[in-house]
Amino acid sequence: xxxxxxxxxxxxxxxxxxxxxxxxxxxxxxxxxxxxxxxxxxxxxxxxxxxxxxxxxxxxxxxxxxxxxxxxxxxxxxxxxxxxxxxxxxxxxxxxxxxxxxxxxxxxxxx
Amino acid sequence: xxxxxxxxxxxxxxxxxxxxxxxxxxxxxxxxxxxxxxxxxxxxxxxxxxxxxxxxxxxxxxxxxxxxxxxxxxxxxxxxxxxxxxxxxxxxxxxxxxxxxxxxxxxxxxxxxx
Numbered sequence: 254x255x256x257x258x259x260x261x262x263x264x265x266x267x268x269x270x271x272x273x274x275x276x277x278x279x280x281x282x283x284x285x286x287x288x289x290x291x292x293x294x295x296x297x298x299x300x301x302x303x304x305x306x307x308x309x310x311x312x313x314x315x316x317x318x319x320x321x322x323x324x325x326x327x328x329x330x331x332x333x334x335x336x337x338x339x340x341x342x343x344x345x346x347x348x349x350x351x352x353x354x355x356x357x358x359x360x361x362x363x364x
Numbered sequence: 365x366x367x368x369x370x371x372x373x374x375x376x377x378x379x380x381x382x383x384x385x386x387x388x389x390x391x392x393x394x395x396x397x398x399x400x401x402x403x404x405x406x407x408x409x410x411x412x413x414x415x416x417x418x419x420x421x422x423x424x425x426x427x428x429x430x431x432x433x434x435x436x437x438x439x440x441x442x443x444x445x446x447x448x449x450x451x452x453x454x455x456x457x458x459x460x461x462x463x464x465x466x467x468x469x470x471x472x473x474x475x476x477x478x
Contacts, residue, residue: 284464295368295455295468296409303464311465343409352399353466355409 254279257356259344265362266334274329274359276344282354284347285327287311287319289340290358296343302327303349334363366391368458370469377446378477385441385472387456393417395461398432398439403453403471415439446476 260275278285283304288296288311298311302321316338318330327346331338341360345353367390377383389398400412413423415432423430427444443450453473457466 286464286466288466293470295457295470296466297468298465301464309464341407345409350397350461352411352414354411355401357408360407 256280257344257346257354259342259356259359261359262357263360265364266331267364268334268336270334271330271332272334272361274331274342274344274361276327276329276356277325278327278344278346278354278356279325280346280348280354281324282346282348283324284349284353285321286345286347286353287317287327287329288343288345289313289338290343291340299329299342331361336363339363366393366458366460366467368456368467368469370454370456370472372472373470374473374475376475376477379448380445382442382444383446383474383476385443385454385456385474387439387441387469389437389439389456389458391437391458391460393460397459397461399457399459399466400430400439400441401455401457403455405452409455412441443474448476448478450474451476 257278286301287299300319302308344356347353369388396417398415402410429442431440453471455471456469
């Protein structure tokens with residue numbers, strides 16, 4: 254099993270540009286999550302999904318959108334990038350009630 | 365509101381010393397789960413342990429041990445005979461039953477010096 258995979262690993266965006274962070278898992282987990290980690294801080298939940306077609310906001314959803322068309326994939330969309338979105342983004346997945354497994358992260362810089 | 369506090373921002377010890385990372389949590393829920401994750405310099409998050417609120421037994425896994433005390437709302441993590449490979453940022457996290465959000469502490473950066 255590859256576990257949770259994320260692409261790209263690194264990205265630099267200009268203010269106002271858009272991009273999609275990709276996340277995929279092969280563990281057949283129903284639950285998937287997007288977190289951001291700012292320097293020196295813990296992770297904060299952006300969006301999560303409990304199954305295909307179902308998504309919900311986390312703590313810090315502003316400026317982001319998600320979709321969940323399949324069990325395996327959970328992309329995160331940034332529409333108008335802002336410097337405040339410079340962060341490391343982690344995708345995670347879990348079975349209901351179980352621990353979350355994290356991807357390797359995407360380091361995003363907005364200039 | 366839920367909150368996780370890791371008061372130790374950074375710890376530095378010499379190899380082979382024992383070290384304890386503190387975690388204090390706040391929740392009004394009666395059923396919840398506590399976690400520890402390790403984030404090595406490479407950046408990924410590695411799951412270490414999950415403990416539910418009804419299980420106060422301490423757990424030992426090799427050089428790692430965890431002390432869960434509901435009376436003091438603490439879930440401390442001890443590394444015995446530390447090694448350089450233990451150098452990482454360690455996060456404590458909390459999740460309520462039925463909730464999806466993991467509430468993370470700010471992390472403790474542990475440096476093991478040879």
